[in-house]
Amino acid sequence: MNKPDFARFYPHDDLTQILNDYIVAYPDIASLEVIGKSHEGRDIHALTITNTKTGDPLDKPAFYVDGNIHGSEVTASTTALYWAWTLLSGHGSDDQVTRLADECTFYIIPVVSPDGVERALKEGGFVRSGTRMYPHEEPKDGLHPEDIDGNGLILQMRIQDDGGGWKISDKDPRLLVQRRFNDTEGPFYRVYSEGLIQNFNGVEVKEAPRKQGLDFNRNFPANWEPQVKQGGSGEYPFSEPETRALAEFITSHPNIHSFHSLHTGMESIIRPPAVQTDKDMPREDLNRVREIGKLGVDLTGYVLFSYRKLNDDIYVAHGDFATWIYEQLGLLVFCCELWDVRARGGKNYVELNEMNRERDLDGLEEVEAAALKWNDEELGGEAFTDWHPFDHPQLGPVEIGGWNRLYRNNAPPKLLGETCEKMSRFFLAHAEAYPRLRAEIHEIEQIGDNVYTISVAIRNDGYLPTNVTQQAVKMKQAQPVTAAIELSDGDTLLVGDPKQELGNIAGYGGRKKAEWTVRFTGEPSGTITVSSQRAGTTRLSIQ
Structure with a gap:
């Protein structure tokens, strides 16, 4: 078969067609199964790649990759498809790939949240994971994100207000920066998500709780906490059909030794431990995740840190997939964060987080201005919509504009193949660690x-x-x-x-x-x- 187009994102039907094309073109090394159904009834696919002439898939050490446990992070599913293509097209022509596919099994679940991907690609908004109404069955009062100007994107709204907390940057008129405590020279703005306000009282504009507030990556049993402490966690661990399908697949494939879960938003490689500290983690395990992770840094240019650092210094994540995999199942796992437009400004995620913690507003302004400049030079401005006036039916005159969130959190199409390729090099290198x-x-x-x-x-x-x-x-x-x-x-x-x-x-x-x-x-x-x-x-x- 011809090489698929890896300069685009794939909705469910198109992705399913590619997976079916794979197994038709490579019947001796590829098989496809449906491991479950999403909330809206879409198939959750698992692709198995191994040379069946050299043994049963379950009789070989296995390497696992999944994508899109978070709906809007669609770079993940394209990367998973690219990884599958690397293995399939390389078998018989590339010595390393051939040996690995002969001796090992590869499991690939490109999309854990097909409903979320579909909503993100077709409606242009943000979907954390699934589309089930949670934690409330009915939408709550407040501002709900919506494309109100009809351009197919959900952007931001700004309203000029002397009491506003934002102002236009001196470095780029498109950029809004936080108002300093002693800043008296406007104009100033209030900033909201583009959308409409349910039961608007004419004065107060508050963000409504998300209608689809589930986070599948908070729905696993290790270190799980209820909604009151961990937003998006679900009523109980594995409450969602998507996470149950994942768990049932993993526990029924005990030959898996290593995992990669694909995300976007940080350009990072996150390693165990999460609950333990590095000091508490078994020394042999720590040495291995550091050694493999550092090679990942060399191959991708991303930054490496632990889930414990994430929880201690960045944000707390209870009930995540990787913690379940390592802490309870005892398997190697890395969370690979594939894209962050802010990295175009020369700062990695750990540095950006430190700047936020230290309230380095000047430094953060430099980063955002650099991202806009990069967008102009590399993408012709495509990823940012200039501010334009709009008559809001509830708020009156506003301006709508800002980053296309899909491109802020996902590699733009022209760079998507490059992102996929360097991550696949990391997978190949890590796969060589298999016990033989x-x-x-x-x-x-x-x-x-x-x-x-x-x-x-x-x-x-x-x-x-x-x-x-x-x-x-x-x-x-x-x-x-x-x-x-x-x-x-x-x-x-x-x-x-x-x-x-x-x-x-x-x-x-x-x-x-x-x-x-x-x-x-x-x-x-x-x-x-x-x-x-x-x-x-x-x-x-x-x-």
Whole structure:
């Protein structure tokens, strides 16, 4: 098939067509399943990529990527499609991709929130996750975002007011900056989202609670808190069909060793831990997420920090996906934030957050002015709508303008492929960390009449241990490596359990040995199966 267009965002039907095209074009290495339905009844797809001629997908160590748990962050789903294309188109032509797809399994869920993506792309507004009315079944009084001037975008409104808290920047007349405490030289403005006010009293303009206030990334059981403490968390963990579908898929695929969850808004790579501190985190786990994460920084230019730093210094996130994956399941996980227009001003997200905390208003003004300049030079001004007058049916004369939120939080089409490509390079590099279970017949020694000792040498040639993390051991989520012998009728096992538990095997050279004593009726024969939940399965013939 021809390479899909990765310079655009895909609504549900178009994305579904691409996924179906993938499995038609690559039937030996790609399969597609529906793992659940969204609130509005759309399919949630999971794509499996592996060379089925080299083994069952569940018998291989697996690497997982998902996108669009947040509806408006549509760079994520295009990146997931690009990652799938990298694997599919590279199999048979790229040595690294071919080896990985032969030996490993890749699970890709491009869109966790298809309803949110559809709403964001077709109505131009902001959708955090799903579209179910929450936490209130009916819209509440106040300002509700809406495209009132008919340009297909939901922007901002500004109203000139001597008591307003915003003013026009000296650096760019399009830019509004916060009014300083001693600033008396206007004009000043009040600023709101473009929209209409339910039950307007003629004076007060307050933001209404979001009609669709769910945040799927606050609906997981680790560190979950109710709505009163964590907005968007749902009535209880896994209350939503979308998050339940994700959980059921993950728990039914115990071969997954590593995860990447794709977002936008920070140009960051966020690593564990979240609840623990770096000091409390098992040292082996900390070393691994730092090493893999730092390579991600080299390949993407993004900034690396922990979920604990996010919670302590930036904002608190209870019940998020990544905390569940590491803290409770004991698996490696990274949250990859793919785009932030403010990075065009030369500051990373950690620096921007520090500027906000320190109230560096001059520095923040420089960043925003640089973003506008970049928009003019690179996008011809496309991402920002100039302020223009509008007669608001409730507020009277206003001006409407501002950033197209889709482009502020998502890579513009001309840069989308570049964003996808560098993230796929990170995925390929991380995928190489997989635990690589290997086994060979060490010795078949005859010790009596038709009695033999059979020994097997088992090793892990991969970077990750077979348990993946020490957190998995702590949470009793790490199943031991097993070695099982199957004999022909008439042969008798004299010494050794038919299935032996060998514990976990360290990465890069870890070794174990399994041994049995067997009386054969003829020449030695049979099968030995060595299996690890997350490192794969290998089978040996006794002969």
